[in-house]
Amino acid sequence: MVQDDVRGVLKDFYESLYASLGPQGWWPGRTRFEVIVGAILTQNTSWANVEKAVANLRRARALSPRRMHALSIHELAGLIRPAGYFNIKAKRLKAFLNHLFDSYGDGPENLKRLLSRRTDALRRELLSINGIGPETADSILLYAAGRPVFVVDAYTKRMLLRHGLVGEGAAYQDIQRLFMENLPHDAGMFNEYHxxxxRVGKDYCRAKKPLCDRCPLGRFL
DNA sequence: TGCCAGGCCGGGT
DNA sequence: ACCCGGCATGGC
Known part of the structure; x- marks a missing residue:
């Protein structure tokens, strides 16, 4: 498939999805810190379970860097239990907070200073934190820092696979490049696209039901 | 009732 | 550079 076809298809997908479903208003979190917490908690986990964990954190007044940092890893694990993998994820949240406070101090501006680094440096810095991989880092870049970075997830790969735009072996970077080399680097559009x-993956499709009637893209997912 | 959900790490080849 | 087992809850 030639480059212009890919470009047109990616653009058509976006326009079809936007036309049928409208703006999604992501990320579903109130603050930048909450976005980061949600990005870690939702790793291989349904958002419904993440919401329960976030509600627990809110009830415990733990949704600020300082308050969460003050919790023991055991207390934190107890609060995020509904999100699954709670021991691992408690460790990952702690790893992020330890990095934040170690590198940017304990002042109220520490998160703001981290998130104002240049995009490529910030991405590498996030990836260096244990528990933050490519998708989590890019979710933070796009949804917490507002950078024009395309977030790739399992749904994205399935969509491209089922439309024959990539092969089974396509890596995260391959898929991200496909979007970023063929679309304008517009954070607002990348936000809505992902x-x-x-939304389509969750509401209209299942992993083992490739073809789904009612899907805005016809054969999508 | 098993399968799946907005991944990532660590150890092994 | 891949490949794989482990991590865990809740909804359908």
Whole structure:
């Protein structure tokens, strides 16, 4: 498939999804810190379970870097239990907070200073934290820092696979490049595009039901 | 009732 | 550079 076809298809997907479902208003979190917490908690986990964990954190007044940092890893694990993998994820949240406070101090501006680094440096820094991989880092870049970075997830890969735009062996970077080399680097559009893909994946499709009637893209997912 | 959900790490080849 | 087992809850 030639480059212009890919470009047109990616653009058509976006327009079809947006036309049928409208703006999704992501990320579903109130603050930048909450976005980061949600990004870690939702790793291989349904958002419904993440919401329960976030509600627990809110009830415990633990949704600020300082308050969460003050919790023991055991207390934190107890609060995020509904999100699954709670021991691992408690460790990952702690790893992020330890990095934040060690490198940017304990002042109220520490998160703001981290998130104002240049995009490529920030991405590498996030990836260096144990528990933050490519998708989590890019979710933070796009949804917490507002950078024009395309977020790739399992739904994205399935969409491209089922439309024959990539092969089974396609890596995260391959898929991200496909979007970023063929679309304008517009954070608002990348925001909606990823959110729309997830919306369709969640509401209209199943992993073992490749073809789904009612899907805005016809054969999508 | 098993399968799946908005991944990532660590150890092994 | 891949490949794989482990991590865990809740909804359908």
């Amino acid at each position: 959110a729309l893909i997830v």
